[in-house]
Amino acid sequence: MATAPAVPNFEVTNFALGDADEAIDKQNAQNAMMVSYFGQFGAFAQQLENEQQQILDSANQILQSTNGVYQNVVQERQAAQTARQEAEAARDQAQQIAVGTVGVTELQPGALESAMDYVSVNENGDALVVRNFETDFSEQLAGGYKRASLARYDVAWQMGNTGFDLGSRQVFRIDATQQRTLTIANHPGENRAMVVVVKLFGNVQPLWPSQWQGAWVEGVEPLLGATKTTIVGWWDGDEWELSVRSKV
Template sequence: MAHVPTVPNFSQWDFVYGDTDAAIIKDNARNAALVQFGGQLRQMTQTFNEDLDTVAEDKAAAAQSASEAQTFRDEAQEISETGLPPKAGNAGAILRVADDESGYVLDALLRHLLPVGEIKMFPSTVAPEGFRKANGDEVSRTEYADLWSFAQVSGNLAASESGKDPVQFGPGDGSTTFTLPDYRGLHPRFWDDGRGIDPGREMGTTQQSQNKAHDHGGNTRNDTHGHGGSIGQGGLHSHAGRTAEDGNHRHPYTARGNASTDTGGSARQTETTEATNYTDFAGLHWHYLQIESAGQHGHSLTINNNTHAHGINNDGGAEARGINGPLLACIRC
């Protein structure tokens, strides 16, 4: 910045022309002061001109900044009131003003990463903020306008509530509400879309559980048949053993005899008699058993023919499933 020099007091160098020496000294001093003041004045003028240029540049820059600030303020005001136009695949504005007008939510960024209508799964019993349970609830078309817009172009909106598949959106009351898909208890499957793995499948159709047709390689039909076999020959052998010990005991035996009776003359009548007697008690003992050798022999085995089937027991429960864990299906709204 330019510095204004102090003007010298030239009266101090006034002199009388008759005083030659003093006049010369004062005249030289005055000239020297004039030269110094002139130099300072030139420097001040140069610096002042530079300051003027700087001020002009600063003024232009300030005007440009003011113009840009005005434009930014106008754009920010427009964004805060209406939001930026959505891009392709973006279902909302970039910024939305909170109800208290004190903050903003990066709604569009979230909606770009998690677009409206996306199904997410959470290990929770409640839906996170920005989601609703995909449980078939009836909701407001106004409150969930973005989701209702998605439902209308999804190709998964039923014509009527009565004809709705559980995994479809429904028209609700036909004017103010609509219903959400219901994915509770279901497994997701990617839509075939003409590939041919799951042919004929339409969007918005629930598929019931099923096992692929297969063969167990067995035959359970009735058949008349028998089972035969033999026990191999064991060479010349016999079987021996003994009875179990049975404490102090005795054995019964039957005594038989003949009795003759004189019937007169030379005739006699003979009768056979039997009587049961017992041996004496012999104390604790057992009896040896010996089966005589029957030579080298085998034993044949025959199971008679019979008509019968062989059953295969059923197993399992009410559905086909793998090891799993429960997750809550939620829809982005």
């Protein structure tokens, strides 16, 4: 930063009473001091001007940069407005897409809550509904739909030491090394038929479910084999029939 020069001390060059040659020397000294001072002051003024010019140039650069930022903001705002207009146009177009006579946007987000949910239409085709693939497939299998028929299938088995849940399994294994009291849960209805297979490992006679009392084809409750016995039960919608398939 420019620093102003100090003003010379002209007191030493003041004339005194009786000065003769000294007056000339003092005048010359004063002139020299003035020349030096004004030279320093001129340099100070030039330096000050240069610094002011630098400040002005810096301010111009800041102004230009600010103008550039402003232009970028204006462009980004215009781009955002364009994107919003395009999104609104896409929304309006999507609302024209329909399943049957119902626009797809009429089904609110969050309606598909469970695994295998999907969007379909009702029987009249005039309203969107949420359906479930697993439920639909089960209903088609149970309803005898041809398109739901299978080329082959296998089933899961379950330990049945306490009884048989016929709502989830139809093949059971029993540890018959000790006596078991067996019951039936979720018994099939009168409009359903079902095969149940029970394999017992061991030879301790269980207490069979009450629904199986008197249902043995042999006429009496069979004795178990020494190591394992396989029993097949058949529910025809009216009554049970049970028989020993094999025993060893």
